[in-house]
Amino acid sequence: MRRFFTPPENISGDRLVIRGSDVAHIRSVLRLRPGDQVHVLDGRGNRYCAQLTEVDRQEVAARIVSRETAETESPVSIRVGLPLIKGNKFDDILRKAVELGANRIVPLETERCVVKTDGKNKTGKTPRWRRIAEEASKQCGRSAVPAVEPSVQDVETFCRENAGCDLKIVFWEGEGKVWLKDIASGSSVRSIAFLTGPEGGLTGAEIETARSYGFITASLGPRILRAETAPIAVLSILQNLWGDL
Incomplete structure (x- = not known):
């Protein structure tokens, strides 16, 4: 139907x-x-x-x-900091994030983003992204449409606004000791915020900013994942550990 x-x-x-x-x-x-x-x-x-x-x-x-x-929403609330990337890749990641149960998607303009707003039109694509989120929600049978942040944010704003989440992670290729499996301690987690980097990765300053708001740096393994692959991999693992996959 x-x-x-x-x-x-x-x-x-x-x-x-x-x-x-x-x-x-x-x-x-x-x-x-x-x-x-x-x-x-x-x-x-x-x-x-x-x-x-x-x-x-x-x-x-x-x-x-x-x-x-409708019992289609995950028991864990996941907020995704999603960097702006080239072409239609952002749209594709957005669709998959909806399918994987993200509750809030926040477009991020990081220092090394190839796509730049230059301080202008930070809300211009929001109506399109919200339409994509709604269509993806219909397609996958979700009972709620995930929120899409109305304005593109920087790393500090995202980290500050999500500092109250139970678990906060920034995934970084420079982290060689802490993996996501090391963070999963079996404790109850109801809310998670995470961010991944753009094509050029996150800068050292952005990593330190995230850490200052309580974000843990973690690795996704020995191979460097593409900017469009990393958030989907993270969402899948998080839903498996604390959600409904």
Whole structure:
């Protein structure tokens, strides 16, 4: 059954409405009509089976047939500091991060990023990234859409804003003694923040900044992973250790 998202304020009693870009998709692409049923998620863990009652150009109205709790979110909250990288690679990583259960994705402009905002247009791509996150959430059956930070951040801002997480890690090729498996002590971890480097890696100053906010430096092994590979590898391992993989 087709899945769509609508915010909680669009749900009242046994009725709900869908607005935005999904309306045209429902009406003109899928050609759904009154009487057809869809799944609607509210982003708070609730999934509704709804029967369409009205389909017009502005909104789609539906009657709620049933409601259930969607158990598709990981027990661990993971916040990813994702450096800007060339081409469409950032978009690809974003999709995979959503599939692997990240709760928040923060675009990072580090000192060695090839892609630079030059202090301008730090929010220009946010609407696109949020659309990608929503589409990926629908595709993989998540009950909530991960947040995408509205503005590109630097390393210090990311580390400062996530200093309260249970576990904080910066992955660095210069770390030769501490591996992720060494950090996993079996203790309960409910929130994790991590960042990886861009094509040119993180600078020594950025590593020291992360450490000053309590981030642990860790290695991903003896081989240097590409900028687009590292965050996906990390997410997979973290979900295996503390999440639901």
